Structures are given as structure tokens and as C-alpha cells.
Amino acid sequence: MAEELKVFRTWSSPFGFRIVHALKIKGLEYETILEDLSNKSDLLLKYNPIYKKIPVLVHNGKPICESLVILEYIDETWKQCPLLPQHPYDKAMARFWAKFGDDKIFPPIRSALFSQGKEQEEGVATAVGNLKFIEELLKGKKFFGGDTIGYLDLAFGWMANLISILEEIVDMKLVDAETFPLLSAWMSNFSADPVIKDCWPPRDKMVERFKGFRGPHLKKVA
């Protein structure tokens, strides 16, 4: 039976890229529906009524929401090029760190993007403190998944794309090569992978996009 796969995402959302990367690694064909979050489509609202967010994967008419849930669904449904480790303990660790990234690294960086002064410094300090745990995970490894890109690389993938963009916009340093040699190397290796680099939008468009996100938050403070 022909598989029907649709991905609802925006052109810039890092959570959407997780899904795109996973589908590309698995060699799967899919249709992309780009959403304008200021004017969400009826289909998006139908497929994700609880959160009304992207990404959503629709497989033969059935929606799956929440990017980490979608990644596991893709991995369990299509067995080629496994993303999650096989061993239960390694799998548990991959899940733990993916959630840690979403709960403890992304939010303070987002907070730093949306603020300035002391609040921004605190966001940066929190993020840097938590990134040190991630640096440790890469000891002896090229990727979090080992020799090849896996679930945790895809979960952390936003860092390889967005961190340098945000550092440019906000004039802050999150990941410097001296403090984070392994993470810096990983960011280069991940970004250079053919599956990954072809999916990312042009850097200048992303800089403009994220400057646009920051602007209104600064105006609130002024």
C-alpha cells in the first residue's frame, strides 16, 4: 500500500526540522505543508486540536503530534537506519537527554533571545551550565548516536543551526570552542552532513526571522 506522509511545519521551526531530518535519514517521501502560525490552517487545527502547533506528521490520515513523539513513531514504523539505540538503558538515556534539552537548554536560550540586561545574562548562564552536561555526553563520540546521526542528534540538532544565529543577533556567547570543544566539533559535523545541510533555510533568512521574533519582546520592556 502506498504510504501517504504529510508534514505540517513552518519554514524556520527547529522542531519541524527534527521531523524532516528523520524522514530524510529513513529515505521516506513526504509532502510538506508550510504553516503561517498567525493564520493556522483548518487542517492543522483539526490534526492538533490540543496544542494547535507544528510539527504534525500525518501518516495515512492519522496525525501524530509533538516532535519527540513523532521521532519515536517514525523510528518504530520504519526499521531501516535506526535512530534510537537498541539497548534499553541507552534508549532511556537518549530519551532523558532529549527531554533535558527541551526543558533545560532551549527555554533559557529562548529567554535570552527575548530579553536583555540581567535577565538575558541569567538565561545565558543557565544555558551554558546545562550545556556542560551535554559536552560530557560526546566523549569518545563523533555524534550522540555514535558513528552516525541518531535520535539525540536530531533532538539537539537545533543547536547546530540556531546557536550561532542567536549569538550573532544577541551578541552573547553560548558555545565557544575552548569551553565546548566536543560540542563545537559536533555542531560542525552535524551541519556538514548532506542529509542535514540541504534542509536548512539560508542563514541570512534565519537571522532576519529570529531578529523579528526578538524585536516585539524588547519593545515591551522599553
Add this chain to the structure above:
Amino acid sequence: MATSNLKLLGMWACPYVNRAQFALKIKSIEYEFIEENPYNRSDILVTSNPFYKKIPVLIHGDKPICESLIIVQYVDDNWATGPSTLPSDAYDRALARFWAAYISDKWYPSPKLLREAQVEDEKTPLTEKISAGLLLLEEAFVKCSKGKPYFGGDNIGYLDIVLGSSLAWLKVTEIVVGIKLLDQDKIPTLSGWADRFCSDEDVKDVLPETEKLLELHEKIQAFVRDGSK
């Protein structure tokens, strides 16, 4: 099953710890329970979970696993005894994970906030939020159970554990604020599930008694009141 190489750091009244206990009980896995004092964390807790310093932590051999949802899935992945906690179908598993994240991130904190609310104005929006969430979960139950007694089907599964662990404290919240939240007239299917869940023999061994939780709640509230004087 050897107990010496499996430890669970927890506290009898913590619903996140209860989740891990349900998972282990359903699989008939023996383990050593190490009772933690939440106000005085042990060295073993701090070293095994330096990231969050929270319970539960499952320590298998020398390997710690943290976060209740991850522990429940680990128990399911690692031990083949008993029925699988997660559904066998990938789509049903995705639904279970989605709802588990919704319950944990969006719904779970509200009953505690309501129970501890000091100001009347705080209570109404929390009550509405909890009720709205329960109505969504009623629909989720119908979809996931497919006419069977539990979210997991014939047997207690992942989502039963995730939501079921909240039921004892939910009853305490109802008593403290004097409002029926899981109201069988308004939320009949989920109420029926809750009664079934709480009557299960494995669950009864783990789920704390309402009276003991109420006593603990009153002690904590007194402590907080004395501290703020």
C-alpha cells in the same frame, strides 16, 4: 528476580515515584525501595541525579535512570515478564506518549496548585482547568481503550499508570477544596476507569491511602504556615 541490583529512590506519597512502583509491580520485579526525605536529599540521590536532584531514580546495577516516564518505559523495554505496558501498535504507542506528556506537563500540576491555593480567586480558574483537562482525558480514554477496561486495553498500561498515579492526591484535593472534580455525572467513563484502576490488586499495594495523604497534606500546610509567620 534479584533485588540486590535494583533500587528505587523514592517517597511513599510521591505520585511520580508511584508510577515507577506500578511499572515494577505489574512486571513482578523485586527491588529495594529507599525512602528519601524530600527536605534532606541523600548523597545517593544527589550523585545519581545531579541534573534535577529529584525522585524517582531507578538504579539498575550502577546505572541510574531518572524521570518517571522514562523509568516506566525502561522497565517495559528491559523486562519481558508480564504484559507489555506500552501498546504493541506504533500509532497507539504514539498516542499513549502524546497523552502521557499532556498529562504530566499540562494537567498534573493543577490539582496540587488547587490544593495549596490560599486565595479564593486562584481556585476557580484552577478548578476549571482541571475539569477541562479531565473532559479531554475522557475522550482520550474512549479512543485509547477501544471499549476495553483500561487505556492499555485489557490490562493496566502506560497511560493508566501515568494518570492513575494522580488519583490518590486528586481525592485529597477534592476533600480539601470541597469540590468533586472527577464527577461521575459529568465525566462518567473516566470515573468508571478510576474506580477500576483503584480496585486493582497491584494498584492497591502501591497507591497511598487517602487518609494518610490528607494527614501529610495537613502537616505540610501547618509547616508552611508556621514558616511564614
